[in-house]
């Protein structure tokens with residue numbers, strides 16, 4: 779059984795809704811799923827998983843959330859990430875997804891295999907939730 783970990787930061791719930799859609803779908807496709815707010819997550823949640831998804835809103839001038847998500851992500855800079863499958867997801871208010879483009883480049887630089895990313899404006903539409911579910915399925919392959 780594939781182990782899939784979904785780690786996110788959310789305050790208003792928009793990113794959390796995406797996290798839960800990805801998790802629900804990965805579970806449906808047979809994965810052993812861990813879904814956690816980053817404040818409860820450990821590095822092992824990522825290193826022990828076969829595939830991972832990270833989620834954040836755009837905050838603090840078009841960056842991933844800086845107080846909890848950023849320090850967690852930074853931990854992977856010096857780890858051997860071995861081309862692990864990664865989905866990035868998140869929500870923005872006005873940056874039109876620029877924070878996500880920057881995040882993808884960064885995680886590729888950290889040697890993750892970024893298979894997909896999804897950035898939505900504020901709360902996800904039904905169509906965007908369907909895309910999130912597709913990403914959950916992809917993580918189980």
Ligand SMILES: Cc1cc2nc3c(=O)[nH]c(=O)nc-3n(C[C@H](O)[C@H](O)[C@H](O)COP(=O)(O)O)c2cc1C
Pocket residue numbers: 787788789790791792793794835836837838839840841869870871872873874899900901
């Ligand atoms: C304090 C704060 C700072 C924000 N900064 C940005 C920003 O720099 N760029 C942007 O595009 N959106 C910004 N937003 C909008 C959020 O990214 C957007 O509302 C997102 O959906 C929040 O996700 P959440 O509901 O999961 O917390 C900000 C929102 C808040 C509350």
